[in-house]
Amino acid sequence: xxxxxxxxxxxSMGSTERIANVAKRVAKWARAGHQMVVVPSAMSGETNRLLxxxxxxxxxxxxxxxxxxxxxxxxxxxQVSVGLLAIALQAEGVPAVSYAGWQVPxxxxxxxxxxxxxxxxDRKVRADxxxxxxxxxxxxxxxDAGGNVTTLGRxxxxxxxxxxxxxLKADECLIYTDVDGVYTTxxxxxxxxxxxQTVSFEEMLEMASLGSKVLQIRxxxxxxxxxxxxxxxxxxxxxxxDINEEAKSGTLITFEEDEQMEQAVVSGIAFNRDEAKISVxxxxxxxxxxxxxxGAVADANIEVDVIIQNLSxxxxxxxxxxxxxxxxxxxMDLLKEKVLPALGAAEVVGDTRICKVxxxxxxxxxxxxxxxxxxxxxxxxxxNIQMISTSEIKTSVVIDEKYMELAVRALHRAFGLDxxxx
Ligand code: ADP
Ligand code: ASP
Ligand code: MG
Numbered sequence: 001x002x003x004x005x006x007x008x009x010x011x012s013m014g015s016t017e018r019i020a021n022v023a024k025r026v027a028k029w030a031r032a033g034h035q036m037v038v039v040p041s042a043m044s045g046e047t048n049r050l051l052x053x054x055x056x057x058x059x060x061x062x063x064x065x066x067x068x069x070x071x072x073x074x075x076x077x078x079q080v081s082v083g084l085l086a087i088a089l090q091a092e093g094v095p096a097v098s099y100a101g102w103q104v105p106x107x108x109x110x111x112x113x114x115x116x117x118x119x120x121x122d123r124k125v126r127a128d129x130x131x132x133x134x135x136x137x138x139x140x141x142x143x144d145a146g147g148n149v150t151t152l153g154r155x156x157x158x159x160x161x162x163x164x165x166x167x168l169k170a171d172e173c174l175i176y177t178d179v180d181g182v183y184t185t186x187x188x189x190x191x192x193x194x195x196x197q198t199v200s201f202e203e204m205l206e207m208a209s210l211g212s213k214v215l216q217i218r219x220x221x222x223x224x225x226x227x228x229x230x231x232x233x234x235x236x237x238x239x240x241x242d243i244n245e246e247a248k249s250g251t252l253i254t255f256e257e258d259e260q261m262e263q264a265v266v267s268g269i270a271f272n273r274d275e276a277k278i279s280v281x282x283x284x285x286x287x288x289x290x291x292x293x294x295g296a297v298a299d300a301n302i303e304v305d306v307i308i309q310n311l312s313x314x315x316x317x318x319x320x321x322x323x324x325x326x327x328x329x330x331x332m333d334l335l336k337e338k339v340l341p342a343l344g345a346a347e348v349v350g351d352t353r354i355c356k357v358x359x360x361x362x363x364x365x366x367x368x369x370x371x372x373x374x375x376x377x378x379x380x381x382x383x384n385i386q387m388i389s390t391s392e393i394k395t396s397v398v399i400d401e402k403y404m405e406l407a408v409r410a411l412h413r414a415f416g417l418d419x420x421x422x
Pocket of ligand 1: 008009010041177179184
């Protein structure tokens, strides 16, 4: 008997019929003798619908009093899911009980809309499991020290599930979703993408942070920190498939490099359309300019990603960086109103039609020429590179958004990731 956490995403919970299927699958695992904790997301489209309602009433703001209410609102989607799933399990004849985050409680910081989990009290859950119940806990939400409901950021149910698994020292955390594992790139963009049997924790961390939305990055961080065995698999297989076969399906996230079965130099390609580029032109090239520009941006709580500073000419330089598109307007206003006059820079220009494409692989540590091959492939496609950023196991480029799919496909092929070349 093992203690297993299942997470079901929005599509998997998308209708009462699908919820009934989830219940049948969970019941199968419970009947096989496992202690089961289930963390579902809101039904597909529900979080967007709820946030849309807020927009109908008032334009979005950044202050805590507004963000608090957004969390109060958005967290209800998951509450519907846990109640329905508990009802469906009981209808299967399986004792089940559901909890909202605050009831467990899952304690978080008070950073509304992007709270971090601080601690999870496992006592209630353990008592229910000992009493033979399936425990169903809302994904995505928690409670801060002041008793306010918080949410963990979009896609946050993955993180809830892994954090619950870590707190309970679960034997495995199974992330059920609408694809049957982690692919070499998003299979919806590149049909030739291949499912990986295993992916190293470090690669998964890079892929998640570079835009592969299959797992929220914080869930991968949690899995790494607490060594939670974690697998991504499909919720669309028939619920009654053999449990041992199911337990081995999908993609396993591994922590040891030698567990890695596939030794490709590049394991995956990630892309991200959520960023915008800002350039401050004609900046005096003196010590402290990066701090003056980026310090002001950081003080406004805006995260910066890729940064480049050009060679100076006649004592002036250009300074470019990317921010999340949601922060773009705010960053531009701030720079125009405050930073530009103080710096004596000539101009600030922005571009929202960019995307970031990245190649990821632990094999890049031991192979040279991988980045230059990436640049060659893009050049052959006539794609201009606007910015470059590298780390030990990834190379990212910022390019015009309209070439995104072309770039991803060309790189996927060139690095031998297509089905045919596998
Ligand atoms: P859920 O609602 O189950 O959390 P998500 O939509 O958050 O599902 O994540 C699954 C989606 O992630 C897939 O439908 C797929 O389009 C996308 N995705 C992006 N990159 C990858 C990748 N490398 N491998 C698999 N899926 C990916
Ligand atoms: N329902 C939340 C969202 O749509 C959390 C999740 O699905 O993981 O972002
Ligand atoms: Mg998700």
